[in-house]
Amino acid sequence: MLDKISTSYQPISYSEIKKDSTVKSLGKDEFLKLLITELKNQNPLEPLDSKEYIAQLATFSQVEQIQEMRKELSVLSSINLIGKRAKATYEEKVFEGEVKGVVFDKSEISVILGDDEAKIPISNINEIR
Template sequence: MEVNTNYSFSNVYNTSETTSNDQLGKDDFLQLLVVQLENQDPLDPMDDKELIAQLAQFSILEQMQNLNVSFNAVRAINLIGKNVYATITDDNGNSTSVVGNVDAVYKQNGEYYLEVNGIDVPLDAVTAVSE
């Protein structure tokens, strides 16, 4: 019996959501797992222990990402009232230094921003903090 080994992985890259920093996220991991299951050899399917291990890895990845979001929220909220130093870059590539007290924190499109002297500063742009 002849087994078809011509796999198509084009669906893996057609994701509408991208992750930051060009890293694989939980959606990418799940899509890879689904493609692997769709294209496995029917005469030699994936071992159930392998599948359970991969699902456990997926669950761990998801929980780690949830913790990261929570840590960023706590980090941003803890900066309220503190003096921060930040360097922000505009769309033209020009850098601007921002120094001042954090008046407010908000979240937009999954990213936390600090309001410093009326300027919106991404949390990741903060380079130093003082009391």
């Protein structure tokens, strides 16, 4: 019989978590995989409580809604850049000029920058004036 469970852990502060770039957040796909794995491996004699299941589905729905809001906010923020001056580094070149437009690809937002109308991913913009 097991009398005692010993765990060895060392508490870490929030600032240490922020410094660690390997810490990832749980995305929609990972959450769904985790839920499916939990359902597949549950004890048939003690199935998941319906309240717990509903709570997990609600959490999944919230994660999905937050991701959608994040996309919409990115779109609105990028449209706001039109007409502003920006500086970007892309493929080891520096681009500078007025943002002429915005391009929405499948998973990336880019801006049309300068007189050359270079298509630059928004993540490569270093400065906005």
